Amino acid sequence: MKAAPAEKAEVLWSPSPEQARTSEMAEFARWVRRSRGVDVDELDYAALHAWSVGDLEGFWSAAAEFLGVMYRDPPTAVLESVQMPGARWFPGATLNYAEHALTPGMGRQDHDVAVLFAREDGLERVLTHAELRDQVGRARTGLIEAGVGKGDRVVALAPNCPETLVMFLAAASLGAIWSSCSPEFGTPAVRDRFVQTEPKVLLAVDGYCYGGKRFDILENVVTLQTHLPTLRQTVLVTYLDPDAALEGATSWAEFTRTPGELAFEPVAFDHPLWILYSSGTTGLPKGIVHGHGGIVVEHLKMLRLHHGLRPGERFFWFTTTGWMMWNFLVSGLLVGATIVLYDGSPGHPDLGALWELAEKHQVALFGVSAPFIQSCLKADLLPRESYDLSAMRALGSTGAPLSAEGFRWLGDAVGEHIQICSISGGSDVCTAFLGSAPTVPVWLGEMSCASLGADVRAVDEQGRILRDEVGELVIGRPMPSMPVAFWNDPDGVRLREAYFEDLPGLWRHGDWVEATSRDSFVIYGRSDSTLNRGGVRMGTADFYSVVEGFDQVDDSLVIDTTELGAQDEGLLLCFLVLRTGVDLADVEPSLRKALRSGLSPRHVPDRFIAVGAVPRTLNGKKCEVPVKKILAGVAPDKAVSMGALQNPEALEAFLGFHIGG
Template sequence: MTEQAAHPLWQPGAERIAKSHVTWLIGEVNSRFGTSLSNYADLHAWSVKNLSAFWDLVWDSCGVIGEKGAQRLIDADKMPGAQFFPDAKLNFAENLLRKTGSGEALVFRGEDKLEKRLTHDDLHALVSRLQQALKAEGVGVGDRVAAMMPNMPETIAIMLAATSLGAIFSSCSPDFGERGVLDRFGQIEPKVFFACDGYWYNGKRVSIADKLVEISKHLTTPSKLVVVPYLGEAAETAGRLDRGVDLDAFLTPFAAKAVTFERLPFNHPIYILFSSGTTGVPKCIVHGAGGTLLQHLKEHRYQCDLSPGDKLFYFTTCGWMMWNWLVSGLASELTLFLFDGSPFAPSPKVLFDYAQDEGFNVFGTSAKYIDSLHKEGLKPIETHDLSALRLITSTGSPLAPESFEYVYSGIKKDVHLASISGGTDIVSCFVLGDPTAPVWKGEIQAAGLGMAVDVWSEDGRPVKLERGELVCTRPFPSMPVMFWNDKDGAKYHAAYFDRFPNIWCHGDFAMWTEHGGLVILGRSDATLNPQGVRIGTAEIYAQVEQIPDVMESVAIGQDWDNDVRVVLFVRLREGTTLDEDLVRRIKTQIRVGASPRHVPAKIVQVTDIPRTRSGKITELAVREVVHGRPVKNTEALSNPEALDQYREVPDLLS
């Protein structure tokens, strides 16, 4: 449970509230429907009660390009089964490429100091040439195009070219191993595969030519493996690949012309995203054009309060759904700022240099990055001009209360801090920011508009100020269209609807606060159960992160003596050892800040903590290793070698 603060950390001024898109939307609803809504809570309640009218209003107010059709929502009582805009026709890329001209669309900065700037016309031209080249390879409606790429402008152009043709796009980052790539793209059988020739990370130049040679031997479906230049080795790398061609040669036959768009049904697939779990081959989660577009338009405009011309940055790789969220900013006519590489090379201030140089309005990142800045003692508030910055968003894992305080003391005082949470499953958010409301320490501000979010007890009863399961009780447009190779929908149904019939159960352990906000307490499948009491791992991390000597930690439940005991692994500041004094301080902090039941039975020092490639700590993999069970999908991890430290730990054998 979060420590209760007496005052909010931040509150928007009256002028900011009055000029917000949320305030405009409240007025529009009152005008159209004769309601008397007065604040965000009223608007949210109306939006989930009137799903058809709300999403119709999002379509209109955000200027969706397409044919809306006569119906807004059918089978609204079915999850899965509800259909939004069943008669609609649209094209995802057409909506993202709505703007033309000499204004900047994409700005890219790489760790190697490579910079690229593309105007909207530049982007159109590149998409046009890629579209023609893909079409020449036979790519059409329903075909898959896969990319193993950094977060650079070419990746966005490839996605837009593919989806303009009605093809389905899927991506991962170039640090994935051979097995990880084949586990993902081998399932979806792409017709064309794009990859870079390498990348930079933490000051190192990393060629992936050898890895691509091995991948090309087993990924047999693509007619072409297109190598995109980053290190300057594209032609050489392509020459080593069967069916290989470098990007320049792939595009040479085609001159830029007007991009064409294949308009398709609302739920036509555009993306395949992959679960990052370590319990088996990744699930292939298929997302539709209309639902993804509407959700992202709503989140950018109303939850983030963005307007055309604003500057949006998110630190993400192409293997995380926040990349998909970022690129949709083009549909709101935002300028997107891309970065590839380590956010700490050559120094921890590199992203704030970028923010200052370009005048970011939104700085999006992960909770882990904010915690790391805090531990580094970085204070951009004293060293950087962040006057243009209005919003900081954080996701990937729960943002600790101390990290909330750090943002306001160390980064910027007058900024809207929005901790957000949703996931790959919905390629968007369940809970996120409300630009008209105060920010309270440790709390996510609100459920998203149109999202009937609640917290339920184990017996399916809504609870307030109690821990429970995060659910969504009514349908929403960005529910997955399907899972790939799940013909009868059994895997899809089991993933979300088995726990509570006709209710989306997301798998997060959560709690409403007295302010109407939400706290995410960790993943349900990683919840600890000592003596039958459910404890969220995030509750433990929030206390441990307050101890300066602890850089990060991972908590699991170990089966022991016919019960479960809490075990905490800690990575310490360099030069620090886990002595009796530090163990006592950790246990005292957890006992006082959380409860005696949260105090670990064992604390063990490690030098590394396993993470998924999107940066999330993986309690499940650690738990499997501690219990002597195999981890089925180590390719989901960015540092699988870290697991060796958790095998047969002497302290855990007694």
């Protein structure tokens, strides 16, 4: 699969000379040239990136200094070993994430706005930095009274609201370890995550709003408590009903009744900050542990250098507390930005809700998912005509590959002045290793560049580097925000199996990617759900781009059963969610023709099957691999954690199509 020649690539956005020169990225390049003697031009991103992955110690020590990382104890080295796994960053250093988020500075003075919160039903709150610091000090006192200290776990079954943020920062200030799930998670999914961590304190809400409905989860909280014998205290936020109560629980008001000192426990650079989780689509979710220092320096790098966030700017990303983008969003506090928290459905009362939010709060960096953009495109929205988006200078997209049509729609319907920041990364690194930079153009359908310090490669089965053709996405050298461990994996066996088993010495991420001659990248989907027809590999994103381009198709799921162990090539199945009133027979001939011409004759499905819905994880990802397993005869509860799904009932449609044994 070849990329378009460089001279034919369509540029959708390019920084003006003034924008590029005044960016933090250009300032960093000038700084390393002056202070470190690095021979790099301020606007030559390719050269800057080459240095960042060629001289890891030089780059990351420079980044930490330029970005203002605050050590209590200085590091004795930058990197003890470049081996993966086993790299240990900044040994000897101590610091604290919460200190970086809460210490007064540019954008973080007492009167500066720290948080703008909005709920879909109209509830709104504003927190200044003085108020945020006061709340964190109170919650910190409550945690100390509950016996929480360094290394203890604090968990939350709570939405994207101020109380969740306050409790996280309070836990981090003590050196306690944070973990959170969104309240719409099924109880088994939450149990499977939290029971591993043995928490001392649980923050919970009485319910949540979504899509115009209110959901009471107090029974879920009670059930969860029975599975967490180490709990010393449950703290209840009366999020929907001010009179809600839970026997034995402490109200948020009571928990934060006492003012407390805002102090910060200095911890080692790799001391656990939080535990994220794998998606739960392949069994018990793995607990992915990130360290204070790795997250501080990585998020400062991404938010200041790559996204150009400045003190006082408004930063929004639509997310829940069960997705790593929540962790990325709250790190906006590190750079003095005002973070905009939204809780609710992105489509309630209609798809204009988030665009209206962007207008109201003058959001500068606006982040959503690729499926949301696709929904807006299909609904023929023209946000630029309905909302004042003049403050929006960059729009982030993640969660799935953004189609070329999605890129085009953003330029036409939202604003050609807006930089499209299509990014890819994951919970594994809690960042994006592919994305954008303020000194690099945006090409149609492509991620502009690899992030600084991210040695992203496309390789073949032997690990040989590919250019302008599709290969396995690997990272060739360590990054500070790679997991310091998996939870309950003392020998590191599961971590090695997850990333390093197939290509020793290289981090295998599990995506198909194309590295172009422009140093841009295109993601084609998960490498373990790739369409392999007659030896011709193609990512599922290509397929969905064609099929979901039809107005008659609301959603789709394609499964190549070849990889299920059959000796001969298996069936290629396409499951379709059709618009109301559309018959499969009406659209199938056109789909076959479009796939034949748009992809190849080999990629025309053997069968099209209409279903009511495509099963998705709570983060919105299509369940390609679990459905593959179900089609091979694996029991649904063995193929996927039901509590990790938005719509587990959608799996029923696939039970009648067993293939193989």
